[in-house]
Amino acid sequence: MKPTQTVLETRDLTKIYNGTPVVDKLNLTIEEGEIFGFLGPNGAGKTTAILMILGLTEPSSGEVSVFGYNSTREPLRVKRITSYLPENVGFYEDLTAWENLFYITRLNNIPEKEAKVGIEEILSLVGLSKVKNLEVGKFSKGMKQRLGLGTVFVKKPKFAILDEPTTGIDPQGVEEILNLIIKANREENITIFLCSHLLYQVQKICSKIGIFSKGKMVALGSLDEISKKILTEKSNRLEISFDNTQDTARLVESIKKLDGVLRVEKRAEDISLEKIYTKYFQEGS
Amino acid sequence: MSGLGVVYWKELADYLGSRKFIILFLIVALTAGTIIYVINQSVSSDVSQFSGDFLFLKLFTFSAGTIPSFIFFVSFFGPLIGIIFGFDAINSERSGGTMSMVLSQPIYRDALINGKFLAGITTIAVMLISIIVIISGLEMAVFGIIPTMQELARIGIFFLVSIVYIGFWMGLGILFSILFRQTATSALISIMVWIFFSFFILMVANVIADQVAPLGNNATLELMGRNENIRNMILRVSPLILFQECTTAILNPSIRFFGISTALKSMEVIPGPLSIGQSVLVVWPQFVILIALILVCFAVSYVVFMRQEIRST
Numbered sequence: 001m002k003p004t005q006t007v008l009e010t011r012d013l014t015k016i017y018n019g020t021p022v023v024d025k026l027n028l029t030i031e032e033g034e035i036f037g038f039l040g041p042n043g044a045g046k047t048t049a050i051l052m053i054l055g056l057t058e059p060s061s062g063e064v065s066v067f068g069y070n071s072t073r074e075p076l077r078v079k080r081i082t083s084y085l086p087e088n089v090g091f092y093e094d095l096t097a098w099e100n101l102f103y104i105t106r107l108n109n110i111p112e113k114e115a116k117v118g119i120e121e122i123l124s125l126v127g128l129s130k131v132k133n134l135e136v137g138k139f140s141k142g143m144k145q146r147l148g149l150g151t152v153f154v155k156k157p158k159f160a161i162l163d164e165p166t167t168g169i170d171p172q173g174v175e176e177i178l179n180l181i182i183k184a185n186r187e188e189n190i191t192i193f194l195c196s197h198l199l200y201q202v203q204k205i206c207s208k209i210g211i212f213s214k215g216k217m218v219a220l221g222s223l224d225e226i227s228k229k230i231l232t233e234k235s236n237r238l239e240i241s242f243d244n245t246q247d248t249a250r251l252v253e254s255i256k257k258l259d260g261v262l263r264v265e266k267r268a269e270d271i272s273l274e275k276i277y278t279k280y281f282q283e284g285s
Numbered sequence: 286m287s288g289l290g291v292v293y294w295k296e297l298a299d300y301l302g303s304r305k306f307i308i309l310f311l312i313v314a315l316t317a318g319t320i321i322y323v324i325n326q327s328v329s330s331d332v333s334q335f336s337g338d339f340l341f342l343k344l345f346t347f348s349a350g351t352i353p354s355f356i357f358f359v360s361f362f363g364p365l366i367g368i369i370f371g372f373d374a375i376n377s378e379r380s381g382g383t384m385s386m387v388l389s390q391p392i393y394r395d396a397l398i399n400g401k402f403l404a405g406i407t408t409i410a411v412m413l414i415s416i417i418v419i420i421s422g423l424e425m426a427v428f429g430i431i432p433t434m435q436e437l438a439r440i441g442i443f444f445l446v447s448i449v450y451i452g453f454w455m456g457l458g459i460l461f462s463i464l465f466r467q468t469a470t471s472a473l474i475s476i477m478v479w480i481f482f483s484f485f486i487l488m489v490a491n492v493i494a495d496q497v498a499p500l501g502n503n504a505t506l507e508l509m510g511r512n513e514n515i516r517n518m519i520l521r522v523s524p525l526i527l528f529q530e531c532t533t534a535i536l537n538p539s540i541r542f543f544g545i546s547t548a549l550k551s552m553e554v555i556p557g558p559l560s561i562g563q564s565v566l567v568v569w570p571q572f573v574i575l576i577a578l579i580l581v582c583f584a585v586s587y588v589v590f591m592r593q594e595i596r597s598t
Contacts, residue, residue, distance in 0.1 A: 076287060089382055
């Protein structure tokens, strides 16, 4: 095991707009190989924090560094190793998907041969190989989002900041994209900084979570750590599913007899749209 | 310059394949056609207009009746072309969401402005060269006039000044595209500035000159001179006037001064064409002001753009 390196470090990072602090003394450290989930309501200052990390906005005070490079003073070095997927990603609509990716590799000074191989790989990875010569103007929102993810990984970053990468994508696509992110994290050792409102996704893939509200980090740590702090309930719940041909009354009785059981409740399975949807499409496809 | 070359080639490819380019091409073809036609018509009706030195250059400055000269065409349509290439340079990237994508790559911010500007100028230069070559070629074919080296050099300088002039308007368009979020706003404001400097400045200059130095029925020559000087001073704020003075002197070697003083001073000098260096000296101040105007546009653009937030929403 190599010793892990600090990828992102902010020290009292602050941004003030018209006297109001939008990001207020943010202290955050991300280690190499982590998938960090950055949560927070709209207008919490998440995007502003990201812009400062990338050096696209100057902080009012405080410092931010990526792999030891100061984002404000050496933005080019930071941007060479960091990819950013903005919330509303846009592409040159007259260019094809391939051309858009190629432009990104050119801007990153990736040699042409290497770039061409990389682009093909990325396109098949995000599932756009068939439409690579189609103008992006004709793409759907979901396809653009996938292409956006392509632009993130095509420059072979060490650190990727993804702002709402799954908006506008169908549930099955979401699953694919999450797997893609996990794969990039495990195989390429890309540290991920993920902003999302979809808690389920964050819970599923993130190793560390930060909850951001009104410019301040209100909770930080792994899911277990946070839940230990917040949840004071003494009892744990266990859900048991069984098929409905069984004699339920008898089962309930036998569970009740076990040691330490406080309460047994019988309920029909909650019908969630997600379950139906996944089932339908997995069987249908 | 990190990224400048990449942005330049991408934008150039965009421009050359765009609708703008086709519109521009039509304008060029029409202009060249009109000018050749006019010259042809007037020469066949009255050959005496075309005699003396620098015949080849005369074809560029020649205007007949309602059809203006080539210089006027460039001074009038040049700004429009510059504005067409500049007005949506930055704000269209912003509204399309491509700006945050491009600027999160390792390039300097000014590479985006410079790359777009240089690509636009290249496109316009290609246009201008082709129109000059078309006109020259047709003239040589139709009238059999062969340009001298000096005439060629003067045409070269004329080309350079035109590029600087159109470049100024493009720079102004880019500046407005940085200042205003909506492409419609930046287009309208660019066109307003163009109209002001093309038409209204004439009225403004007249009004102010007449206020400061009113000309009565029996105005002295001195007063008339003063009135004229004030008028010219105000007019020279306009890039359009600067360009017209510049190119007129370059393409017409006998011009030594501008304004009413021309008539007065020319009584004292021996008539005859100036050498090319002397012609350049005559319009040097105008040329420098044009360059200065571009630099101001760029300086303001850089300062504003560097401080702007790059948000995708």
